[in-house]
Amino acid sequence: MLSLHFTFHIQKSMDKQNYKWIIVGLLLISILPYSYSQRIGQRVGDIKERGPLFITSLSFSQGIARIPYTVEEGENAESVDKLGKGISNIAINQFMGYQFNPFVALGLGINFEYWTVKNGFVPIYIDLRINMMRTRIAPHMYVNLGYANRWFFDSKPYKAANGNASDYIIHGAKSGLMGELGLGMKFTFAYASDLNVTIFSKFQESTYRYYSSEDGSKPAQNVRPILVNTDRPSMYIFIGIKAGISF
Numbered sequence: 001m002l003s004l005h006f007t008f009h010i011q012k013s014m015d016k017q018n019y020k021w022i023i024v025g026l027l028l029i030s031i032l033p034y035s036y037s038q039r040i041g042q043r044v045g046d047i048k049e050r051g052p053l054f055i056t057s058l059s060f061s062q063g064i065a066r067i068p069y070t071v072e073e074g075e076n077a078e079s080v081d082k083l084g085k086g087i088s089n090i091a092i093n094q095f096m097g098y099q100f101n102p103f104v105a106l107g108l109g110i111n112f113e114y115w116t117v118k119n120g121f122v123p124i125y126i127d128l129r130i131n132m133m134r135t136r137i138a139p140h141m142y143v144n145l146g147y148a149n150r151w152f153f154d155s156k157p158y159k160a161a162n163g164n165a166s167d168y169i170i171h172g173a174k175s176g177l178m179g180e181l182g183l184g185m186k187f188t189f190a191y192a193s194d195l196n197v198t199i200f201s202k203f204q205e206s207t208y209r210y211y212s213s214e215d216g217s218k219p220a221q222n223v224r225p226i227l228v229n230t231d232r233p234s235m236y237i238f239i240g241i242k243a244g245i246s247f
Contacts, residue, residue, distance in 0.1 A: 047102050047134055047135075047136070047188060048099060048102070048191065048192045049099075049101065049102055050098075050099050050100055050101060051098070051099055051192070052097075052098055052099075053095070053096075053097050053098060053099045053105050053107065053246060054094075054095065054096055054097075054246065054247055055093075055094070055095035055196065055244045055245070055246040055247075056092075056093070056094055056095075056244055056245055057092075057093040057094075057095075057196070057242050057243060057244025057245075058091070058092060058093070058242070058243060058244070059089075059090070059091045059093055059200070059240055059241065059242035059243075060088070060089070060090055060091075060240050060241060060242075061088070061089045061091075061200070061202055061238035061239060061240025061241075062087075062088055062089070062238060062239060062240060063086065063087035063088070063089070063236060063237065063238055064237050064238065064239055065235070065236070065237040086116070087115055087116060087117055087171060087172075087236065087238075088115070088116040089113055089114070089115055089116075089202070089238050089240065090113070090114045090116075091111045091112060091113040091114070092111065092112045093109060093110075093111045093242065093244065094109065094110050094111075095107055095108075095109045095127055095129075095244075095246075096108055096109070097127065097129075102131060102134045103130060103131045103132075103134070104128075104129070104130055104131075105128075105129040105130075106126075106127070106128050106129070107126075107127055107129075108124070108125070108126060108127065109123075109124070109125050109126075109127040109144055109146070110122065110123070110124050110125075111123045111148075113148075115171070115172055117158065117170075117171045117172065118152075118156075118158075119150065119151070119152055119170075119171070119172050120150075120151050120152075121148040121149065121150055121151070121172070121175070121178070121204065122148065122149045122151060123146050123147065123148035123149075123178045124146050124147060124148075124149075125144040125145055125146020125147070125178065125179075125180075126144060126145060126146060127142060127143075127144040128142060128143050128144070129141075129142040130142070131186060136187070136188040137185065137186070137187055137188070138185070138186050138188075139183070139184070139185055139186075140183075140184060140185065140186045140196065140198075141181075141182060141183045141184075142180070142181075142182045142198070143179070143180070143181050143182075144179060144180050145177075145178075145179045146177075146178055146179070147175065147176070147177055147178065148175060148176060148177075148178040148204060149175045150172060150173070150174055150175045150176075150206065157169055157170045157209070157210075157228050158170075168210065168211065168228060169208055169209065169210045169228065170208065170209040170210075170228055171206075171208050171234075171236075172204070172206045172207075172208075172236065173206060173207045173208060173209040173231060174206050174207045174231065175206070176204065176205030176206045176207075177204075177205040178202070178203065178204045178205065179202070179203055180200050180201070180202045180203075181200060181201050182198040182199065182200035182201075182242065183198065183199060183200070184196060184197050184198030184199055184200075184242075185197055185198075186246075192246075192247055193245070193246065193247050194245070194246040195243070195244075195245060196242075196243070196244045196245075196246060197241070197242070197243050198241070198242045198243075198244075199239075199240075199241055199242075200239070200240055200241070200242055201237070201238065201239050201240075202237070202238040202239075202240065203235055203236065203237050203238075204235070204236040204238075205233075205235055205236075206233075206234055206235075206236060207231040207232055207233050207234055208231070208232055208234050209228045209229075209230065209231050209232075210228050210230055210232070211228050211229055211230065
């Protein structure tokens with residue numbers, strides 16, 4: 001019993017010591033931005049005038065446009081492909097550029113996107129960013145334009161429509177042009193360190209792929225997923241929200 005009590009007492013003392021070191025570590029981390037800003041001759045809260053700019057963001061967007069599919073005899077527009085509205089896009093975004101003054105920055109961006117239809121894109125683009133006010137809390141906007149390379153998570157087709165669909169399709173089947181327009185707020189919490197929250201719209205040029213034959217015949221349903229052979233141009237449109245840290 002004495003040994004157990006002694007061991008418990010030692011463990012409790014070690015836990016207290018660990019808590020103290022954790023608190024000291026957190027305090028040190030909390031003053032690093034202040035120390036750094038003082039070292040470069042700037043006060044915390046100053047607005048960055050110019051220099052290299054990096055922004056790392058996470059974003060989520062949702063498809064808003066139904067992608068039309070071939071309407072067969074006896075079908076109507078409401079019974080065909082509705083998956084366009086169901087495509088969600090989750091992305092990591094990286095901006096690398098230069099801030100020319102408190103209001104304007106220009107650079108290159110790259111995204112790694114995952115679409116919930118089991119494929120994705122890697123857009124590379126030119127990105128123009130504008131701060132509308134020189135204040136610690138300021139509205140900002142950006143616009144970018146570039147090209148997105150398509151990459152596979154899973155190349156298998158899926159049912160073209162909700163419900164008892166008999167056809168199969170691949171969405172976002174090719175690489176293509178892309179662009180975004182965003183509007184939001186920037187919150188400066190230390191020199192050259194900002195939180196950016198943005199609502200944005202996005203377009204992605206691509207195609208959808210499905211099975212087609214000259215005489216209108218269709219193979220057996222169990223082999224249709226491997227026979228998609230026709231590409232049709234499509235424009236995917238998303239609306240979403242993005243949050244990022246700049247430094």
